[in-house]
Amino acid sequence: MKKPDEALAIGLEQISHPFEKSKLLDSAVLGSAGEASNLSVNETLKAVEKQLEDMPTAGRVPNPLIRMKAELRRALEKPVDQRKWIMVIDLRKCVGCHACTIACAIENKLPPGVVYRQVVEEEIGKYPNVAMRFVPRPCLQCANPPCVSVCPVGATKIRPDGVVDMNYRRCIGCRYCMIACPYNSRYFDFGFSQFDDIPSDTGAMLGKEGAGVIEKLPAFEYGRERQRQREGSPIGNVRKCHFCLHRLEAGQLPACVATCIGHATLFGDANDPESLVSELIARPNVMRLREELGTEPQVYYLV
Amino acid sequence: MSTEENQINKIDPGANKDEKSGSVARGRRPERIWWALGLIGLIIGSVGLYIRFAHGLRLTDLGSFVPWGIWVATYEYFVWLEVGSLLVFTLLIYVFKWNSALPGMARTLYLSALAILAMALILIGLDLGHPFRAWYVLVYPQWGSLMTWMIWLHVVYMVVLLAKLAIEFKIKQGLLKKVGVWLSYFSLPLGVALVVIAGSVFGVVLARPIWQGSALPIYFLVSALLAGTGLLTFQFIWFWPGKREAAYIETARRLGQLLLGFLIIGLVAATLGGLVILYPGVPAQASALHLTLFGPYWWVFWIFHIGLGVIVPIGLLLSRKPSVQRIGIASILLIVTFIAVPLNIVIPPQLAVEVVEPGLVTAYVGPGLSASYFPTLSEWLLTIFALAFGFLVFLFGYLVLWMRPHQDYVGKEGKNV
Numbered sequence: 001m002k003k004p005d006e007a008l009a010i011g012l013e014q015i016s017h018p019f020e021k022s023k024l025l026d027s028a029v030l031g032s033a034g035e036a037s038n039l040s041v042n043e044t045l046k047a048v049e050k051q052l053e054d055m056p057t058a059g060r061v062p063n064p065l066i067r068m069k070a071e072l073r074r075a076l077e078k079p080v081d082q083r084k085w086i087m088v089i090d091l092r093k094c095v096g097c098h099a100c101t102i103a104c105a106i107e108n109k110l111p112p113g114v115v116y117r118q119v120v121e122e123e124i125g126k127y128p129n130v131a132m133r134f135v136p137r138p139c140l141q142c143a144n145p146p147c148v149s150v151c152p153v154g155a156t157k158i159r160p161d162g163v164v165d166m167n168y169r170r171c172i173g174c175r176y177c178m179i180a181c182p183y184n185s186r187y188f189d190f191g192f193s194q195f196d197d198i199p200s201d202t203g204a205m206l207g208k209e210g211a212g213v214i215e216k217l218p219a220f221e222y223g224r225e226r227q228r229q230r231e232g233s234p235i236g237n238v239r240k241c242h243f244c245l246h247r248l249e250a251g252q253l254p255a256c257v258a259t260c261i262g263h264a265t266l267f268g269d270a271n272d273p274e275s276l277v278s279e280l281i282a283r284p285n286v287m288r289l290r291e292e293l294g295t296e297p298q299v300y301y302l303v
Numbered sequence: 304m305s306t307e308e309n310q311i312n313k314i315d316p317g318a319n320k321d322e323k324s325g326s327v328a329r330g331r332r333p334e335r336i337w338w339a340l341g342l343i344g345l346i347i348g349s350v351g352l353y354i355r356f357a358h359g360l361r362l363t364d365l366g367s368f369v370p371w372g373i374w375v376a377t378y379e380y381f382v383w384l385e386v387g388s389l390l391v392f393t394l395l396i397y398v399f400k401w402n403s404a405l406p407g408m409a410r411t412l413y414l415s416a417l418a419i420l421a422m423a424l425i426l427i428g429l430d431l432g433h434p435f436r437a438w439y440v441l442v443y444p445q446w447g448s449l450m451t452w453m454i455w456l457h458v459v460y461m462v463v464l465l466a467k468l469a470i471e472f473k474i475k476q477g478l479l480k481k482v483g484v485w486l487s488y489f490s491l492p493l494g495v496a497l498v499v500i501a502g503s504v505f506g507v508v509l510a511r512p513i514w515q516g517s518a519l520p521i522y523f524l525v526s527a528l529l530a531g532t533g534l535l536t537f538q539f540i541w542f543w544p545g546k547r548e549a550a551y552i553e554t555a556r557r558l559g560q561l562l563l564g565f566l567i568i569g570l571v572a573a574t575l576g577g578l579v580i581l582y583p584g585v586p587a588q589a590s591a592l593h594l595t596l597f598g599p600y601w602w603v604f605w606i607f608h609i610g611l612g613v614i615v616p617i618g619l620l621l622s623r624k625p626s627v628q629r630i631g632i633a634s635i636l637l638i639v640t641f642i643a644v645p646l647n648i649v650i651p652p653q654l655a656v657e658v659v660e661p662g663l664v665t666a667y668v669g670p671g672l673s674a675s676y677f678p679t680l681s682e683w684l685l686t687i688f689a690l691a692f693g694f695l696v697f698l699f700g701y702l703v704l705w706m707r708p709h710q711d712y713v714g715k716e717g718k719n720v
Contacts, residue, residue, distance in 0.1 A: 112669040113669040113670040114669070115672075119666060120663055121665075122662050151448055154443060170443065171436075172439050174430075176450050183510075184660060191361055238432075
């Protein structure tokens with residue numbers, strides 16, 4: 001059981017919209033949320049979400065995170081083969097803060113040289129008419145993925161919900177899937193460490209032994225607790241974005257979606273006609289990368 | 304080698320090592336040099352082997368944008384040499400019925416193919432992120448992948464090669480001899496399939512410029528025939544014992560003509576292919592070829608490959624009746640320099656990532672995230688290890704197991720040349 005202040009702080013972190021935050025603070029200060037303060041974190045959050053859902057919608061901007069989370073839970077109630085996870089990235093809202101890249105790296109404990117979601121920066125035009133364009137690049141989870149068919153041992157497969165996954169224990173590390181991916185969305189884990197070039201601990205300084213503890217934390221990719229060990233999987237394997245499947249199974253949005261400060265990255269079930277992403281991909285300003293290849297990416301861009 | 308020794312060879316070439324002590328004594332000193340060279344290469348290369356197992360692939364220049372490097376390119380080259388030499392040999396003997404001295408080369412040629420196969424497997428096996436999982440391809444094959452087919456065909460080819468070598472080594476007559484002949488016929492479509500599928504592994508990839516299409520599998524076949532003819536010619540000229548026989552000179556000249564023909568076919572095919580790629584001016588397609596022709600390693604293409612590997616050999620072979628030495632030099636030059644071809648096929652199209660996806664390479668910084676490649680010392684060392692290992696396998700077979708050319712055919716059928 002969390003202390004009321006802690007629960008409130010966590011609740012505030014989870015809610016990004018100022019109006020909704022103020023409502024939560026109000027209820028805490030006025031005592032109407034006093035009951036909620038004695039609840040667990042999850043119960044507090046559920047209570048807050050319920051309050052938000054019950055609030056009149058007129059005059060306030062709906063928080064897409066809350067909507068997407070509700071849609072996510074709705075989708076999880078269906079059998080896996082009836083879900084179709086897609087991502088929509090609104091390029092007009094992306095400010096190039098790279099928070100998604102960092103959140104992804106921390107969530108999946110990514111080593112140096114492995115990145116699941118980099119943001120490609122491009123300078124457009126010439127002075128004085130110059131602009132920056134930021135294109136976040138996760139794995140596009142193609143419906144016709146060229147990387148899957150080339151794998152000689154079937155270590156990478158397309159799941160019923162559309163996510164292209166990796167079987168680290170099967171992968172032999174031939175890297176043919178990396179060669180075949182037209183989007184360069186696959187990365188090889190060579191076994192580098194964040195702390196390779198850092199000196200050892202001294203009395204006055206935290207060195208690789210102390211700071212390296214973070215690398216020893218397990219990752220939970222594909223729902224399996226896995227600690228990177230010397231030359232064992234996933235070292236020597238090809239790695240890729242998997243839409244944070246382990247978070248989805250727990251009813252949480254992918255780390256990059258939850259972290260995006262401008263709500264530029266949106267996520268949901270395309271098989272749900274009432275989902276936010278279903279609405280967005282029906283707009284005329286939607287596009288996908290290198291559509292001429294026929295790979296049918298499941299990451300859409302709003303331009 | 305004396306006539307008496309030849310007679311002994313006709314009965315059982317592997318059974319008379321002791322009788323050959325005289326000739327061995329004469330050749331002992333060069334043999335020691337060969338053994339020493341092989342062992343020195345193996346010792347130096349062992350450092351690369353140690354690095355590979357101690358540090359994984361971290362000390363290579365491979366990365367996530369350039370995942371395949373010198374080991375994959377060298378593997379492809381070894382496939383060309385191994386399969387190509389046997390393909391040309393089998394075609395000449397069993398299809399075109401060359402009744403020259405050439406059939407006597409069978410044992411040595413199979414031995415060299417086995418040695419090259421060993422080199423190829425070492426390099427491609429250690430190129431894997433998990434080398435000890437290589438057998439997964441046999442246990443969990445995904446038949447939709449051309450790489451699966453390539454590996455399976457290579458394994459079947461290895462079995463056929465070992466069977467042919469065993470039959471050639473011991474059996475001179477009877478049912479097994481017939482089996483050997485049928486295996487030779489079987490090896491023709493098998494070899495063609497292996498080489499073409501090795502090319503198709505690249506040909507089906509639409510993600511990289513130049514590779515995609517039906518041209519590459521055909522180039523692979525032409526390259527295998529060319530490299531294989533070069534190896535066959537070199538081996539015949541170098542190893543055939545009766546160097547003053549008319550059959551030897553005539554066979555060498557015919558092989559030289561064949562080599563010249565394949566060289567010209569290869570040159571024309573590559574030129575046409577290059578022009579077709581460059582003509583539309585599509586940057587992504589042309590960039591890889593530009594890198595090959597005018598990039599930082601232009602000299603690999605122009606001097607090493609075109610100069611020493613194409614123009615000089617063609618010049619040496621063009622005369623009406625070139626000497627055996629000239630043919631030999633041409634074949635050596637071709638074998639040594641032709642490695643530039645798979646290197647230029649495999650590496651430059653991967654370097655063009657920045658043209659295909661601008662900004663991707665600089666979007667995130669980390670080891671293995673650059674769009675450049677040049678083999679590191681550890682890559683060279685492991686390549687030396689594989690070469691030395693294959694060389695020692697060949698030496699063992701040639702010098703210890705006495706798998707040398709036998710002259711049964713000379714004098715008997717050589718007059719038909």
